[in-house]
Every structure is written in C-alpha cells, then in structure tokens.
Amino acid sequence: MAATRPSEGAALLAEARAAFRREFGSEPALAVSAPGRVNLIGEHTDYNAGLVLPMALELWTVLVGMPRSDGHISLLTTSEHADEPKRVEFSVPTAEKPLEPGLPRWANYMKGVIQHYPAAGPLPGFNAVVTSSVPLGGGLSSSASLEVATYTFLQQLCPDSGAAISRAMVCQQAEHSFAGVPCGIMDQLISLFGQKDHALLIDCRSLEIHPVPLSDPGIAVLITNSNVKHSLGSSQYPIRRQQCESAAKALGKKSLRDVDMKDLEIGKELLTNLEYLRARHVVSEIQRTSEAAAALSSSNYLVFGRLMVESHNSLRDDFEVSCPELDQLVMLALSVPGVYGSRMTGGGFGGCTVTLLEADVATRVMQHIQEQYKGTATFYLSKAADGAKVQPL
Numbered sequence: 001m002a003a004t005r006p007s008e009g010a011a012l013l014a015e016a017r018a019a020f021r022r023e024f025g026s027e028p029a030l031a032v033s034a035p036g037r038v039n040l041i042g043e044h045t046d047y048n049a050g051l052v053l054p055m056a057l058e059l060w061t062v063l064v065g066m067p068r069s070d071g072h073i074s075l076l077t078t079s080e081h082a083d084e085p086k087r088v089e090f091s092v093p094t095a096e097k098p099l100e101p102g103l104p105r106w107a108n109y110m111k112g113v114i115q116h117y118p119a120a121g122p123l124p125g126f127n128a129v130v131t132s133s134v135p136l137g138g139g140l141s142s143s144a145s146l147e148v149a150t151y152t153f154l155q156q157l158c159p160d161s162g163a164a165i166s167r168a169m170v171c172q173q174a175e176h177s178f179a180g181v182p183c184g185i186m187d188q189l190i191s192l193f194g195q196k197d198h199a200l201l202i203d204c205r206s207l208e209i210h211p212v213p214l215s216d217p218g219i220a221v222l223i224t225n226s227n228v229k230h231s232l233g234s235s236q237y238p239i240r241r242q243q244c245e246s247a248a249k250a251l252g253k254k255s256l257r258d259v260d261m262k263d264l265e266i267g268k269e270l271l272t273n274l275e276y277l278r279a280r281h282v283v284s285e286i287q288r289t290s291e292a293a294a295a296l297s298s299s300n301y302l303v304f305g306r307l308m309v310e311s312h313n314s315l316r317d318d319f320e321v322s323c324p325e326l327d328q329l330v331m332l333a334l335s336v337p338g339v340y341g342s343r344m345t346g347g348g349f350g351g352c353t354v355t356l357l358e359a360d361v362a363t364r365v366m367q368h369i370q371e372q373y374k375g376t377a378t379f380y381l382s383k384a385a386d387g388a389k390v391q392p393l
C-alpha cells in the first residue's frame with residue numbers, strides 16, 4: 001500500500017494537450033499551472049486578518065488553450081463533476097453583458113475570474129481545457145488553483161493592470177461572487193506565490209509573505225484525505241466568519257487580530273459563550289502560528305508538532321469545525337512513533353488532515369491508518385512546491 005504519488009506535472013500537461021487536440025482539432029498555444037495547497041497551521045485565521053502557514057503542493061490545475069477572434073470562450077474540463085456537462089461556451093463579458101454564475105458549477109470559478117480580471121486592454125475569446133490532480137472538494141484548494149490558473153492564463157492573452165498581490169484579491173472576489181463562498185485570502189495567495197521547499201508565513205492583514213524553509217529530507221508532510229465531506233461545511237463557514245466578526249465588534253476591535261488573550265478574558269462578559277469560544281480559537285491560533293513558524297525555522301519539529309495538536313484540539317472543541325473522521329485520522333497518526341504532530345487542515349467538516357513526521361515512518365503511518373480508519377483514506381506525500389507558472393509548450 002503506497003501513497004498516491006502526486007501526478008507529475010508533465011503527465012497532466014500531456015493529458016490536457018491531448019484533450020485539447022481532440023476537442024478543438026489543433027495544438028494549444030498556451031499552458032499554465034497553479035498548485036493546490038495544504039495549510040500546516042493557522043486555520044480560520046485568514047478572514048480575521050491573522051497569520052497562516054500554508055505550502056503549495058505537487059498537485060496542480062493545468063489550463064491549456066488558444067485565443068480565438070470571434071469573442072467566444074469555450075471551456076472543457078477533463079474532471080468528473082457529478083451530472084454536469086464538461087463543456088460550456090459563452091461570450092467575453094462586456095459592460096452591457098457581464099458574466100453571471102450559473103451551470104455548470106465548475107465553470108463559475110473561471111467565469112468569476114474572467115469577469116473580474118483587470119485587463120489592460122481588450123480581452124480576446126479563447127478555447128481552453130482544464131485538467132487537475134488536486135482532488136475536488138477535498139480541502140486542498142481545488143477552487144483556488146482553478147481561479148489562479150485561470151488568472152495566469154488570462155495574463156497570457158492580455159496583461160493585467162495592478163499590483164501582483166491584487167491578483168489574489170481578484171481570485172478571492174471571483175469565489176465570493178460566483179461561487180458564493182466568503183473565503184479568506186490564504187488559498188489564492190499560496191497558489192500564486194508558493195515557493196519550492198518553503199512554507200509561507202502570510203500575514204493576512206499586511207499581506208506580507210515570509211518564506212520558511214521546509215526542505216529537511218529527514219521529515220515529511222503527509223496529507224490524508226478522509227474522503228468525507230459533510231454538507232454542514234458550506235453553511236457553517238459563513239456562520240463562523242460572522243461569529244468572529246461580531247466577537248471583534250463586541251470587543252471594540254476591527255478584527256480578532258487586534259485581540260490578545262488578556263483582552264479576551266477581560267471582555268468575556270461582552271460576548272456570548274459561542275462568540276467567546278470562536279474568538280478563543282482564533283486568538284490562540286494566531287499565536288500558535290507565529291510560534292510554529294519560529295519552531296520550523298529552527299527545525300524544532302517537536303514544538304511544531306505539539307502546536308499542530310493544540311490547533312486541532314482548538315478547532316475541534318472551540319471552533320467546532322472538525323468531525324469524527326478527522327478526529328480519528330489525527331488520533332491514528334499520533335499513535336505511531338516518529339509522528340511529530342497532526343491536525344485537520346482547511347475549512348473542516350471533512351477533507352484532509354496534515355501530519356508532520358519523520359520521513360521513514362510515512363509508510364508505517366499510512367498502513368496503520370489504512371487498517372484502522374473506519375472510512376477509506378487517500379494519501380499524498382508532497383514536498384512544498386512553487387506557485388502558478390506559465391508552462392512552456
């Protein structure tokens with residue numbers, strides 16, 4: 001039993017090119033890729049102007065395509081999206097006729113980016129094929145990687161105006177307005193700016209990015225997909241966000257980033273019990289993320305691992321976004337010697353756990369989980385990868 005090896009980028013590109021030839025009858029002229037991500041620590045802190053520590057994965061969304069001169073956009077996906085059609089066609093948006101979200105749902109992320117793209121000139125139509133090795137809906141940012149791949153593709157057709165950092169905001173806006181998910185900024189930032197062999201400590205208030213080396217061959221990052229997605233997730237995310245905002249407001253602060261543990265205890269009476277618990281998670285998680293980045297910088301994996309476990313417990317008990325499957329995966333990983341830490345990662349209510357461990361115990365951990373987990377787990381062993389790229393054809 002081996003971990004699913006992340007698809008090689010080259011194989012993914014070849015698959016997209018072949019699909020493009022079949023569908024559109026010519027070779028594509030352009031290709032781009034954007035990675036999925038795993039967040040090592042700093043969960044549900046990005047929309048509280050806090051700190052996050054994600055790394056880009058060796059799992060990618062690839063887009064190949066070719067401009068066309070009739071103002072139409074034709075998109076094909078090679079992924080399975082339930083009962084949805086794999087092909088969709090629409091016109092380049094104009095001021096009179098903007099794009100709107102609709103069916104198929106997978107295309108909304110792309111439409112949103114096209115609609116919000118700050119083109120420095122007229123945007124031509126195009127044909128494109130999208131293919132991805134990021135598991136869909138698995139909490140590894142398949143959506144952000146599709147948005148960022150689309151943005152990077154559009155840049156090849158017509159340059160964008162504005163600062164590099166604002167690319168992440170356009171992609172985030174696409175997700176807010178076309179997919180209806182009020183996400184933070186972490187996923188788009190890491191997919192754009194990820195660095196090989198580094199995690200990125202991102203300050204979601206100043207948007208400063210500090211690379212933290214993560215290339216020690218003695219350690220590994222194991223991602224375990226629970227392969228469950230509880231329907232609660234999508235409805236609870238905006239509720240958590242709102243609870244955090246109302247907690248900050250009640251404490252007289254702009255965001256929970258401006259609150260420390262002392263403020264929280266002093267202001268406890270001003271909060272409902274739920275607001276207090278949500279805020280306690282966020283305030284402590286920001287502190288943990290700062291400590292974890294320092295621990296990683298000095299290769300102190302024991303401390304890093306302890307902070308991961310504290311993060312998981314806080315997400316489970318105070319923020320209440322874990323689920324029995326994720327809790328079981330964390331517990332199983334932690335029971336194997338050589339594991340430093342493990343936690344749920346991403347929005348929660350299913351999706352993946354992330355585990356930091358000695359590289360040579362990875363097989364044992366996977367075996368143990370496979371034998372004991374009540375569901376079916378899928379594994380990814382990934383190094384930290386670069387962010388979005390133009391791919392030579």
Ligand code: GLA
Pocket residue numbers: 039042043044045046047183184185186187346347348
């Ligand atoms: C989702 C969102 C991110 C972030 C995480 C939780 O992945 O897209 O912006 O809020 O949840 O940390």
